[in-house]
Amino acid sequence: xxxxxxxxxxxxxxxxxxxxxxxxxxxxxxxxxxxxxxxxxxxxxxxxxxxxxxxxxxxxxxxxxxxxxxxxxxxxxxxxxxxxxxxxxxxxxxxxxxxxxxxxxxxxxxxxxxxxxxxxxxxxxxxxxxxxxxxxxxxxxxxxxxxxxxxxxxxxxxxxxxxxxxxxxxxxxxxxxxxxxxxxxxxxxxxxxxxxxxxxxxxxxxxxxxxxxxxxxxxxxxxxxxxxxxxxxxxxxxxxxxxxxxxxxxxxxxxxxxxxxxxxxxxxxxxxxxxxxxxxxxxxxxxxxxxxxxxxxxxxxxxxxxxxxxxxxxxxxxxxxxxxxxxxxxxxxxxxxxxxxxxxxxxxxxxxxxxxxxxxxxxxxxxxxxxxxxxxxxxxxxxxxxxxxxxxxxxxxxxxxxxxxxxxxxxxxxxxxxxxxxxxxxxxxxxxxxxxxxxxxxxxxxxxxxxxxxxxxxxxxxxxxxxxxxxxxxxxxxxxxxxxxxxxxxxxxxxxxxxxxxxxxxxxxxxxxxxxxxxxxxxxxxxxxxxxxxxxxxxxxxxxxxxxxxxxxxxxxxxxxxxxxxxxxxxxxxxxxxxxxxxxxxxxxxxxxxxxxxxxxxxxxxxxxxxxxxxxxxxxxxxxxxxxxxxxxxxxxxxxxxxxxxxxxxxxxxxxxxxxxxxxxxxxxxxxxxxxxxxxxxxxxxxxxxxxxxxxxx
Amino acid sequence: xxxxxxxxxxxxxxxxxxxxxxxxxxxxxxxxxxxxxxxxxxxxxxxxxxxxxxxxxxxxxxxxxxxxxxxxxxxxxxxxxxxxxxxxxxxxxxxxxxxxxxxxxxxxxxxxxxxxxxxxxxxxxxxxxxxxxxxxxxxxxxxxxxxxxxxxxxxxxxxxxxxxxxxxxxxxxxxxxxxxxxxxxxxxxxxxxxxxxxxxxxxxxxxxxxxxxxxxxxxxxxxxxxxxxx
Numbered sequence: 001x002x003x004x005x006x007x008x009x010x011x012x013x014x015x016x017x018x019x020x021x022x023x024x025x026x027x028x029x030x031x032x033x034x035x036x037x038x039x040x041x042x043x044x045x046x047x048x049x050x051x052x053x054x055x056x057x058x059x060x061x062x063x064x065x066x067x068x069x070x071x072x073x074x075x076x077x078x079x080x081x082x083x084x085x086x087x088x089x090x091x092x093x094x095x096x097x098x099x100x101x102x103x104x105x106x107x108x109x110x111x112x113x114x115x116x117x118x119x120x121x122x123x124x125x126x127x128x129x130x131x132x133x134x135x136x137x138x139x140x141x142x143x144x145x146x147x148x149x150x151x152x153x154x155x156x157x158x159x160x161x162x163x164x165x166x167x168x169x170x171x172x173x174x175x176x177x178x179x180x181x182x183x184x185x186x187x188x189x190x191x192x193x194x195x196x197x198x199x200x201x202x203x204x205x206x207x208x209x210x211x212x213x214x215x216x217x218x219x220x221x222x223x224x225x226x227x228x229x230x231x232x233x234x235x236x237x238x239x240x241x242x243x244x245x246x247x248x249x250x251x252x253x254x255x256x257x258x259x260x261x262x263x264x265x266x267x268x269x270x271x272x273x274x275x276x277x278x279x280x281x282x283x284x285x286x287x288x289x290x291x292x293x294x295x296x297x298x299x300x301x302x303x304x305x306x307x308x309x310x311x312x313x314x315x316x317x318x319x320x321x322x323x324x325x326x327x328x329x330x331x332x333x334x335x336x337x338x339x340x341x342x343x344x345x346x347x348x349x350x351x352x353x354x355x356x357x358x359x360x361x362x363x364x365x366x367x368x369x370x371x372x373x374x375x376x377x378x379x380x381x382x383x384x385x386x387x388x389x390x391x392x393x394x395x396x397x398x399x400x401x402x403x404x405x406x407x408x409x410x411x412x413x414x415x416x417x418x419x420x421x422x423x424x425x426x427x428x429x430x431x432x433x434x435x436x437x438x439x440x441x442x443x444x445x446x447x448x449x450x451x452x453x454x455x456x457x458x459x460x461x462x463x464x465x466x467x468x469x470x471x472x473x474x475x476x477x478x479x480x481x482x483x484x485x486x487x488x489x490x491x492x493x494x495x496x497x498x499x500x501x502x503x504x505x506x507x508x509x510x511x512x513x514x515x516x517x518x519x520x521x522x523x524x525x526x527x528x529x530x531x532x533x534x535x536x537x538x539x540x541x542x543x544x545x546x547x548x549x550x551x552x553x554x555x556x557x558x559x560x561x562x563x564x565x566x567x568x569x570x571x572x573x574x575x576x577x578x579x580x581x582x583x584x585x586x587x588x589x590x591x592x593x594x595x596x597x598x599x600x601x602x603x604x605x606x607x608x609x610x611x612x613x614x615x616x617x618x619x620x621x622x623x624x625x626x627x628x629x630x631x632x633x634x635x636x637x638x639x640x641x642x643x644x645x646x647x648x649x650x651x652x653x654x655x656x657x658x659x660x661x662x663x664x665x666x667x668x669x670x671x672x673x674x675x676x677x678x679x680x681x682x683x684x685x686x687x688x689x690x691x692x693x694x695x696x697x698x
Numbered sequence: 699x700x701x702x703x704x705x706x707x708x709x710x711x712x713x714x715x716x717x718x719x720x721x722x723x724x725x726x727x728x729x730x731x732x733x734x735x736x737x738x739x740x741x742x743x744x745x746x747x748x749x750x751x752x753x754x755x756x757x758x759x760x761x762x763x764x765x766x767x768x769x770x771x772x773x774x775x776x777x778x779x780x781x782x783x784x785x786x787x788x789x790x791x792x793x794x795x796x797x798x799x800x801x802x803x804x805x806x807x808x809x810x811x812x813x814x815x816x817x818x819x820x821x822x823x824x825x826x827x828x829x830x831x832x833x834x835x836x837x838x839x840x841x842x843x844x845x846x847x848x849x850x851x852x853x854x855x856x857x858x859x860x861x862x863x864x865x866x867x868x869x870x871x872x873x874x875x876x877x878x879x880x881x882x883x884x885x886x887x888x889x890x891x892x893x894x895x896x897x898x899x900x901x902x903x904x905x906x907x908x909x910x911x912x913x914x915x916x917x918x919x920x921x922x923x924x925x926x927x928x
Contacts, residue, residue, distance in 0.1 A: 266850030267820075270917035275803030276817030279790035343852060392795045392807060392814060394827035395846050397854055610852040692852035694824060698817065 028139075029196070029204065029235065030243065030259050032057040034066025034078055035103060035121070037137075038194035038208040039231040039247050039255075041157070043149040044117040044139035046107045049073045050265050050607070052615065052640075057257040059249060061085040061223045067640070067660070068103075069615045071607060074110075077617065078103040079638050079660050080124075081441075082131060090222040099130045100662035102636075116140035122184060123155070126633065126662060129173035130216060133157040134185050135192075147196040149208075154185050159213035160229055162188035204235040206247075214250065227251035264613035267646055272343075272698060277353050278314070280391045283361040283384075295329025295362040304417045307358055314354040320347060323371045323456065326416030332359050333367040333413055335376060342612055342645050342653050344370060344683045348380050349696035352387055359384075369409045370684040373507040373675055374457030375515065376409025377684035378539045397694040406539050406686050408512050418456075425453045433465065436658060443470030443492060447500070461674075462502035462522075465559075467492070480628050481666035482554075482568050484526065484595040488664070490557045491525055498559025500525045505675060513538045515677045524672040525559065527552040527595070529569075535677040537578075540686045544578040544678055550671050552595075570597060572671065578678050580687045584608045586616075588678075595669040598622035602635075602668065610691035612643030612655060620668030632663025758875030765874075765927055772927040773798045774874065775806060779919045785926065811900075811907025811925070813914065821917025824848055829861070831907060834883050834900055837865040843887055847915055859887035859896070871901050871909055873924045878908050 028045030031037035034055030036045050047053070047070040055066045061084060068078040080101045087097040101124035109118035116138040124131035137151030155170070170187025173180060194208030208231050217224040228251030235245040235257075245257035284292050297303050308325045311334065315322060319340025326333045332355060338347040351368050359366075364384050369376045386403045390396040428450035436442035445467040452460040474493045477486035491498070503521035510516050515535040522528040529552030537544035550573065554566035574592030581587060590602040600622025608614045619636040626633040643655040682688045756764070765772045765785060775798070776783035786806070789799035795814070797807040804818030812834070814826045827844040843859045866882035880901035888895050901909040909924040 264851065270821035271819070271848060271850070272852070273818065273820050276799065276805040279792075279797055282792055392792070392809065392825070394814075394825050394844060395856070396825050397846070611850070613851075692848070694846075694848045694854040695852060697824060698822075698848070 029206075030055055030068070030257075030261075032059060032245075032247070032255060032257050033064060033103075033123070034068050034080060034259070035105065035123070036068075036076070036119075038149055038196060039206050039233050039245075040210050040212060040249065041149070041153075041192045041194055041208050042105070042119070042121055042123075042135055042137050042151065043147075043194070043196075044107070044109075044119045044137045044151070045111075045147075046070060046074060046076060046105070046117070046119065048263065050263060050609070052262045052264055052613075054260040055257065056259075057245075057255060059224070059255040060217075060253045062217065067638070069607075069638075069640075071615070074107040076105045077638070079662070080131070084217070084221065084223060086223055087221060090220070097130075099124075100660075101131045102126055102638075102662055111139070111141060123157075125184075126179050126636070129155075129180060129183075131156060132173070132180065132183065133212075137192075145198045147198075148193075149195070150191065150193040152189050152191055153211045154187055154189050155183070156212050156215075157192065158188045158190040158211060159215050160190055160211050162190045165189065202237050204237070206233045206235065207231070210250070224250065225252040262642075264609045264611070264615075264646065267611065272645065272695070277350055277698065278357065280353055280387050281357040282388055289361075292361040295360075297360050297362070298327065298329045308417055311354055311358045314357060315351060318347070318350045320351060323374075324369075324412050324416040324418050326413035327359070327363065329362045331365040331367065332363050333369060333379075333416070335369040335371045335412060335416075337371050338653075340653060342643060343610075343692045343695040343698075345689050345693045346695040346698050348382075348689075349698065352382050352696075356384060356387060369412075371409075371456075372680045372684070373459060373505070373517075374453070374455075375507045375509050375681075376412070377681040378689075379407050379409045380684075380689075381405045381407065391697075396697055400696060401690070401693050406689060408539055409509070410512070411509070427451045427453075436660075441472055443467050443472055445469075457507040459505045459507070460503070461505070463500045464497055465500050465525075466497040477666075479630055479666045481596040481598070481624060482570075483566070484554065484568070484666050485669045486630075486664060486666050487557060488526075491559070494557040495525065495559025498525060499561070500559075501674065503674070507675075510534070515681060517675065517677055519673055519675070522555065522561070523550075523552065523674075526555055527671055528555050528563070529553055531671060531673045533677055535681075537678065537681065537685065542580040542582070542687060544682075546576040546578070546678060547574070548576070548592075548676075549573040550673070552671060570595060574670075576678075584610070584691065590670075594620070594622055594667065595671065596624060596666040598624035598667050600624075600668060602670070606639075611646050612641065613646060614639075614641040616640075622668045624665075624667030629665040629667040630663065632661070632665055635661065635665060635668030637661035762874050762876065762926065770927070771796075771925070773806075774922075774924040774926050775800075776922045777918070777920075778922075806921075806923070808907075808923070811910060811923070813910075813912045813921075813923070816914055816918070819914070819918055821915040822848070823914050824854070829863075829885065831902065831905055834863055834885060834907075835865075835881070835902055835905075837863060837883075839863045842890075843885075845913075845915070857894075858890045859894075860890055861885050861887040869901060873909060874926050878903050880908050 027048045028036040028043060030053060032040050035042055036047055037043040049070055051070045053068045057064045063083045064080060066078050066080040070076045082099050084097045088095050103123045105119050105121040107119045109115055111117040118138045121135050123133045133153055133155030135151050135153040135157050137149055139147055139149040141147050165187050166189055167185050170183050190211035192209055192211040197205045210229050210231055214224055214226045218226045231247060231249050233245055233247030235243060237243050241261055243259040247255040249255045286293055308322060312322050321337040322334060323337055324335035336351055341347045348368050352366050355366050366382045366384055368380045382404050386400060390400050393399060430446060430448050433447045434444050445465055447463055447465045449463040454460060472489060472492060475489045477483050479486045499522060501522055503519050503523055505519040508516045513536055517533045519531045523531055531550040533548045535544060535546040551571050553563050554568040556562040556565040572593050572595055574590040576590045579587045584607050586606045586608055588604045593599050600620060602618060602620040604616055604618035606614055606616030617638045621634050638660050640658040641655050644652050771788055773786045775786055784800055786798035786800055788796050790797035794810045797805050799805045807815035810831045812828045814828050816823045823845060825846045829841055833839050833841060840862050843861045845857045847855050849855045863883055863885050866884060869880055869882040871878050871880055880903045883900045883902055885898040896913045898913060899911045900907050911920050911922050913920050
């Protein structure tokens, strides 16, 4: 997991740039566990659809850091990292214990006039079970100030004040930590309840009766003194983005909570900022100036270079480079490389506006081909007269989209003018990097990256990473599988600085709807070799199919060029299906052989927002047994992309990527090769262009 | 588990120094700080950064004379909410549609003085189905008005209003030291679904909108326009 940048700065700005602080209607507040609820107990409510939150809470010797996401109106999930300090207070051993947990919640009933909101939740549903509990909670609002919650909990939430075991006894925790479904809603159940009083838009008071006896922390480890089941607290909503809480817990402890609440659907800046586009240039009426429409100019040899130069100058303002320009008297095809604008539709719109200024009046058809890694991703065909007619028309985005076609890019026309200055082109950057392996654990450093474009589709690139600071400890893997991933901390420790990547990649279009990639070299920091990929994806298809084949050797941990430390090489490969379910939900299924030689399948689901936000989860099950995999049982995790421009509103295609796994293992591991095809080209296909098509006029 | 101080210091330092290279991605942090600084400076001046200089000492007449020197139309735009005022020039003219641009790259597009688009403001009006001047001048005219926006997730959204005009009466107004005899017209609009009301105001001289107060978007609110030089 690596990420190229500055989460802290991003978040700070995200909160500082708020111009219109209309307090969002609080659909539900967050509790100490980062889940919707009271203080330590959950509630029947949900967050507003797509709400994304980071929560940190301190409860005596316990720290909980949680990321939560309201995946749909009713379904939400959390990833939590929990630490207990003074773990050796009573029992000798490690002074600190940590645990990762995943929750899922589903709101069965939304609040009605008479009916309460009702949620069923599974807390810590896969890991070793230190935090495992299940619950049903109901919440009813009275007026606009008071909310009352009552619920029934099992597991941890059934440890105090139990009323018996309605669904039988709870079997012991399966130590391998696969979904512990046989435990769910089993064992002693106990009621909990609470009340929330909203004093005003900023201040909220809460009180609750907890059914969690804190057996682990109190009786077993002596970390917390639980004297009473009652908790009290006060919360302060500083802005729509920040909430603080202070609590008295269990008659003895003091707790603090801090939440950062982000809404991917609402830009912090209210909208994309950045300069207005140049107006579309109107051609003279044909009747008034028929000579302007004469196509004779195409025979002039100097026309091409001049047109290309003029167009390049205009597009440079938007960070767009011309790969190719081809024209006849009535059609122009321009192949563009979009380096900065985050929305494909806006890049297309800016190019069309520039063409209206540069191309002679006889050119009626604009074919715009966005190029990614040297290959055409799609062809957007716009009639110039539509562009002119619709510029100031109401609902011009919808009207233009009805008249525009998006088709396969096809090959570049044979007579086209390439840009001699574009190839080869050397680009480099030196950027600070934060690599997190847990919400609060990882390292920061500098990454020197460079790319050399040899010819269209041929890219030589590499990167070197130098660590500046780290709070990650060297750990020894006890995995019985080949250590294809679990020696990660050794790579971090011994490979400093490290050559992360050094690859030659070749991208091509073997046929209509087909895309291919071959990468050779040091593909990632742990493995090197050859990786090949073929993708079938018609531009307007919701379905895509792919195949990948890799042969790799495991690299030395020192970040150098050698292969002496591990005598490990393997052929891996997958067939993949990608499906766009609509409304931003993407699914992917990969079946094949993984790095440790295990065979299985990966399912992933992502929610993708038109503005670039992406939140998803993945799970891989292979024939590596749960014992072979280790603590987590099988590979699974969550992945998040936050685009910088969502917080800043400025033109940038960069973002912050996070990947979290509750437990790492060697099973179900895939090669981390750059520029996989589906992600790279989807932006310019209809399913990528249409959600934010309106930005074509931006 | 806590972060070592060196790590925190490192993070802060990294956030500040940003990145370098010839890979021309702007540093978003510095860009935002720059933008914020620019906004606050122009707010203090009560004037949009970089627009025609309007020193407080100059009388309206002097200012008008200065603006008239260019021999081009000038539109005075001011937003109380944004705390900004500026004199804008035409950047595009197509029939009755004029686009007025600020030097820092925002634009306001009007069809015969009725706002139909903005760009570069953030919460922009992407397009609009708006009344014509003759509709506005017709007392009691009823029509639908539709505003088109991009939501925070960049998806297209719209707001539809049912509007009615009413003539307040003749009014003499002063625009930068010059008197104009106008008819004051208000356009009252109620959202067809979901509630919400707004009132646009127009001061029409002959068949020209001399001055107006028009709604842009939920994020921007109302903006005042006055045609200073024709």
